């Protein structure tokens with residue numbers, strides 16, 4: 001089961017193009033100034049099976065959606081369950097891309113199988129002292145928009161070029 005705080009059908013702020021955003025409940029970190037502090041506790045939200053969550057996401061996707069973003073909370077705190085959701089979504093919508101936000105560093109999660117299923121990882125905790133609202137799709141300067149496919153192919157972190 002996955003604990004889900006909310007599913008936003010349409011967003012243009014959580015990755016490139018029109019996207020559906022899934023906010024997973026629960027995060028092991030407590031960053032000062034967290035943008036979504038209500039999603040830090042692991043209790044709360046609604047429980048979904050992987051199939052139920054995939055169906056709920058697919059219901060929100062229109063032909064003009066470019067992707068799905070998993071945010072939170074920290075989606076990688078539920079990495080094993082997420083690993084079951086993504087193939088079900090891709091099976092029906094192979095055209096969309098998948099972004100995942102996490103407070104972990106890429107280097108700490110690079111061996112998670114779910115990394116092989118996604119396109120972009122926005123990594124690192126939010127650091128209030130490095131907050132910069134001019135940065136696209138991230139909150140603080142330490143965070144990286146990582147092109148996962150390119151990173152896996154070259155064996156070192158490749159930052160997404162926007």
Ligand code: SF4
Nearest residue numbers: 027029031034103126
């Ligand atoms: S990693 Fe993100 S969700 Fe978790 S405490 Fe930090 S800012 Fe909040």
